[in-house]
Amino acid sequence: MKPAAFEYCRPDTLEEALAALAEFADDAAVMSGGLSLGALLNTRLVQPAAVIDINRITGLDRIEVTGSMLHTGPLVRQADALNSPLIGEALPLLAAALPNVGHYQTRSRGTLAGSVAHADPSAEIPLCLAVLGGEVELASSRGRRRVGAGDFIQGALETGREGDEMLAGLLWPKSQSGDGVAFIEVSERHGDFAIAAAAAVARRDGDALRYTLGLGGIEDRARLTSGSAPAAASAFAELAEQAAGDLARQLDPMQDRRASAAYRRHLAGHLGAQALEQALVRAGMEGGT
Amino acid sequence: MMRLGLGERRRISCTVNGVARSGFAEGRTLLSDFLRHELNLYGTHVGCEHGVCGACTVILDSRLARSCGTLAMQADGAEITTIEGLGDSDREPALREAFSRHGALQCGFCTAGVLLSVKHFLQHNPKPSDGEIRDMLSGHLCRCTGYEGMVRAIAEVAEGQP
Numbered sequence: 303m304k305p306a307a308f309e310y311c312r313p314d315t316l317e318e319a320l321a322a323l324a325e326f327a328d329d330a331a332v333m334s335g336g337l338s339l340g341a342l343l344n345t346r347l348v349q350p351a352a353v354i355d356i357n358r359i360t361g362l363d364r365i366e367v368t369g370s371m372l373h374t375g376p377l378v379r380q381a382d383a384l385n386s387p388l389i390g391e392a393l394p395l396l397a398a399a400l401p402n403v404g405h406y407q408t409r410s411r412g413t414l415a416g417s418v419a420h421a422d423p424s425a426e427i428p429l430c431l432a433v434l435g436g437e438v439e440l441a442s443s444r445g446r447r448r449v450g451a452g453d454f455i456q457g458a459l460e461t462g463r464e465g466d467e468m469l470a471g472l473l474w475p476k477s478q479s480g481d482g483v484a485f486i487e488v489s490e491r492h493g494d495f496a497i498a499a500a501a502a503v504a505r506r507d508g509d510a511l512r513y514t515l516g517l518g519g520i521e522d523r524a525r526l527t528s529g530s531a532p533a534a535a536s537a538f539a540e541l542a543e544q545a546a547g548d549l550a551r552q553l554d555p556m557q558d559r560r561a562s563a564a565y566r567r568h569l570a571g572h573l574g575a576q577a578l579e580q581a582l583v584r585a586g587m588e589g590g591t
Numbered sequence: 592m593m594r595l596g597l598g599e600r601r602r603i604s605c606t607v608n609g610v611a612r613s614g615f616a617e618g619r620t621l622l623s624d625f626l627r628h629e630l631n632l633y634g635t636h637v638g639c640e641h642g643v644c645g646a647c648t649v650i651l652d653s654r655l656a657r658s659c660g661t662l663a664m665q666a667d668g669a670e671i672t673t674i675e676g677l678g679d680s681d682r683e684p685a686l687r688e689a690f691s692r693h694g695a696l697q698c699g700f701c702t703a704g705v706l707l708s709v710k711h712f713l714q715h716n717p718k719p720s721d722g723e724i725r726d727m728l729s730g731h732l733c734r735c736t737g738y739e740g741m742v743r744a745i746a747e748v749a750e751g752q753p
């Protein structure tokens with residue numbers, strides 16, 4: 303359980319990091335908190351030629367508002383995000399999800415971007431980013447580009463990152479006042495990998511509530527559905543059940559020692575309905591006042 | 592940019608428990624192995640060695656770290672607290688006493704990591720609820736105690752009662 307030998311690079315600037323990535327092309331791993339990569343290295347599931355440790359690059363831990371988006375740098379730690387008033391206000395969905403992300407201990411160094419780059423199917427942070435319609439910012443010595451969160455994650459531990467690119471940040475569309483959000487997950491113990499997770503957002507648009515529901519931990523990446531509900535409805539339970547049930551039926555759930563495919567599908571429908579109903583009720587109440 | 596080639600070793604200097612220490616490591620050397628085998632600080636235990644059990648938890652520059660998922664190189668110039676550094680400051684004596692009285696440890700394998708988590712946790716949340724204590728402890732695996740004694744010991748110390 304020790305990593306295979308690698309060349310260790312500790313850049314002081316982003317430019318140096320990108321130059322090192324270009325040099326090793328497909329064979330380098332970027333380390334931020336090390337909470338996901340450390341396990342992969344120790345178990346030798348990955349054996350990169352080089353590890354590029356970005357922890358000493360200054361300025362990568364910023365949380366900044368850019369127009370209607372919040373930009374979180376690649377070294378924003380999960381614990382700092384959880385304690386950030388800015389995130390609490392602008393990203394209530396992420397704030398609701400973060401207590402479920404790993405444990406008190408792992409959030410201390412674990413980063414938001416690292417979780418997205420790792421792309422575990424059950425991870426909460428990429429699920430929230432996808433539901434919010436956020437983007438991933440990628441940098442390489444060739445330049446920068448942005449990819450929608452839904453397109454970035456291509457499967458379990460697979461992303462659209464090119465070998466010479468690193469995550470330069472995450473772009474989160476800010477919530478508006480009156481938005482309803484909800485996050486619910488089931489895991490063996492609180493903080494363990496989610497067996498199933500549901501994240502929902504709803505926003506008033508005239509007479510309608512537009513919603514997006516995302517389910518994580520079921521397939522190899524988050525699955526989403528969007529739609530609308532009449533804002534004047536007196537109850538949303540039936541609609542939420544219908545929408546979550548429709549999505550759950552289309553899924554081909556994973557199977558592992560923790561849960562069968564059938565149980566995952568059941569959870570997906572159930573948690574999805576709960577989360578979506580909560581988000582709609584909250585948005586309906588807020589919008590009505 | 593600092594670079595260390597395959598198989599190359601480099602001297603690492605850091606402050607461990609308030610004392611300047613140094614030793615050698617390769618790029619791939621884990622902080623847990625560096626502490627144990629280079630600095631002879633065997634109090635940091637290694638259980639799963641892939642970030643799950645929490646036995647190897649230390650405080651690295653004011654953050655909790657799984658030392659098995661941290662590279663020794665990352666500790667270069669850093670301040671580290673290990674179990675050997677818990678002594679007479681703050682609530683440490685009270686914590687030790689309460690852990691022993693409540694049967695919060697048996698074999699002690701998980702205890703080093705747990706105590707560092709508790710130290711960090713109580714610094715940031717001096718009056719935690721029972722739920723928050725349990726949530727924090729979910730980051731550690733203990734095969735002996737069933738955790739109840741730990742919850743009671745931590746709650747008691749937090750309340751400042753004997």
Ligand code: FES
Pocket residue numbers: 636637638639640641642643644645646647648657658659660
């Ligand atoms: S030995 Fe490090 S977490 Fe288990």
Ligand code: FES
Pocket residue numbers: 695696697698699700701702732733734735736
């Ligand atoms: S006291 Fe034995 S593992 Fe916790």
